Each structure stands twice: as C-alpha cells, then as structure tokens.
Amino acid sequence: MKIVMLGAPGAGKGTQAKMIAAKYGIPHVSTGDIFRANIKNGTELGKEAKSYMDKGALVPDELTVRILLDRVAQDDCAKGYVLDGFPRTIPQAEVLDAELTKLNDKIDFAINVDVPDENIVRRMSGRRSCPSCGATYHIVHIPPKQEGVCDKCGAALVQRDDDKEETVKNRLKVYHEQTQPLIDFYEKKGVLQNVDGTVDSEEVFAAIVKILG
Ligand code: ADP
Ligand code: ADP
Ligand code: ZN
Secondary structure, eight states, rough: OOEEEEOTSSSHHHHHHHHHHHHHHHEEEHHHHHHHHHHHOOHHHHHHHHHHHTTTOOOOHHHHHHHHHHHTTTTTTTTOOEEEEOOHHHHHHHHHHHHHTTTOOOOOOEEEEEEEEEHHHHHHHHHEEEEETEEEEEEETTTOTTBBBBBTTTBBBBOGGSSSSHHHHHHHHIIIIITHHHHHHHHHHHHHEEEOOOSOOOHHHHHHHHHHH
C-alpha cells in the first residue's frame, strides 16, 4: 500500500502518518525528518536544506527528489510506505508518478488532511518534538505526560526552528502556491480522499482507517 499525505504544514500529516505506519506495518517516510536528521548530523545535505528551511521556503525539487527516490528504493519500502511532506510541488509529483509507472506501480491513496489556515498557526506554535525519537506533541491538544519530556524516550522536547510565527506564515503561503495544486493532481488520478483534520487526532485516524480498510 502506497500512501501520500497531503495538507498544510501543521495539519497533522506527521501525526497521522506515524499512526498509519504502526497499524499497517509500512515505513513512515518524511522528507522533513530526513532533512532534520542531516542537519543534526552536520552533513552537506543538511547545510544546504537548512538554508531553505529556515526561511520557510522549499528545498529545491532536484535535491529533494533524489533523496526521496533513494529512500523508497530501500528494501523496507518494497511492500509500501506512507509519504509525509512529499510530494510538495507538481514537478515532484510528476517524477514520483513516472518512477512508479516504470515499476508498473502507483500511489493507492492520497489523503488530504483538511485544516483551515486559522487553526494552523495555533497548531504550529504549540508543536513540540522529540529530537531523539521524533515523537510529536502539542502543548495543549496532545501534551506529553510530563511537561517538556518525551513520553516514549524521556528526552527533552524542543520547538522546531521553523515553527516561529513569521516562518509559519511564509510556509502557509508556499503551501497555497505550490502544494495545494496537488489536491487536483491526485483527484484527477482518482485516488484523492479528504478527511476533516480539525477534529481530535484519534477521530482523524478513524476516518483514515475507514478509507484504507
Ligand atoms: P511541515 O509538515 O510542518 O511543513 P516538514 O517537516 O514536512 O514540516 O517540512 C519542513 C521543511 O522541510 C519545509 O518547510 C521545507 O523547507 C522542507 N521540505 C520538506 N519536504 C520537502 C519537499 N518535499 N520539498 C521541498 N522542501 C521540503
Ligand atoms: P504536519 O506533519 O502536518 O506538519 P503534525 O502532525 O506535526 O503536522 O501536527 C502539528 C501539530 O498539531 C503538532 O503539535 C501535533 O501534536 C498537533 N496535532 C496533530 N493532530 C492534531 C489534531 N487532530 N488536533 C489537534 N492538534 C493536533
Ligand atoms: Zn522521544
């Protein structure tokens, strides 16, 4: 099963993708997580990606596509995966589509997690993540058991550099200009599914499970 998660930054794609990955036993592939791991490890890729991420801009397609295709070519992705944060532009979606077509394969579901802009800034300003295991929390909606501490591994939670209000506004603008057109792209392919992302994360997940079966 090959799944693409669509939705604005902060819509809950990562939260849902992690739950899907756990339930269906497929890897959660997040280009943002791959970039952040590279930044943490001080790689050349990380340095280049960071210069774009800090502005709330997209990392260039060529670089991003290369990273993603490398990742999905690994053995653990053979029976499927859930893509979170990729594709983010029409050219990225076209390359993915062409690569899958070569393998006689396709995306089975594109799940659009729908959350209006008004809710997004609040979601992102309250987001905290675990630098050690990647778990995500929200200080109000999905708080850890102990404030500032990861439930899963005990590490101190951090706020992402790009979750500051000014950067968030730019990311939303970039989303509307470059990523939202993917809703139409996957609609035309007949694989688009919309879910209401404004409800509780367990409710969003229940709606997704209904779709995936
Ligand atoms: P969010 O879902 O909250 O927007 P991500 O972790 O998906 O966060 O992305 C963080 C940043 O990483 C983006 O703002 C962008 O700079 C970069 N990025 C992630 N995925 C892509 C992609 N597919 N294409 C270009 N840039 C990307
Ligand atoms: P994305 O990957 O789309 O950028 P995340 O999954 O990281 O989004 O979620 C953004 C923030 O909103 C996080 O702090 C997360 O804990 C919180 N969140 C996720 N889903 C919900 C929900 N259904 N209701 C309220 N907050 C949520
Ligand atoms: Zn953790």
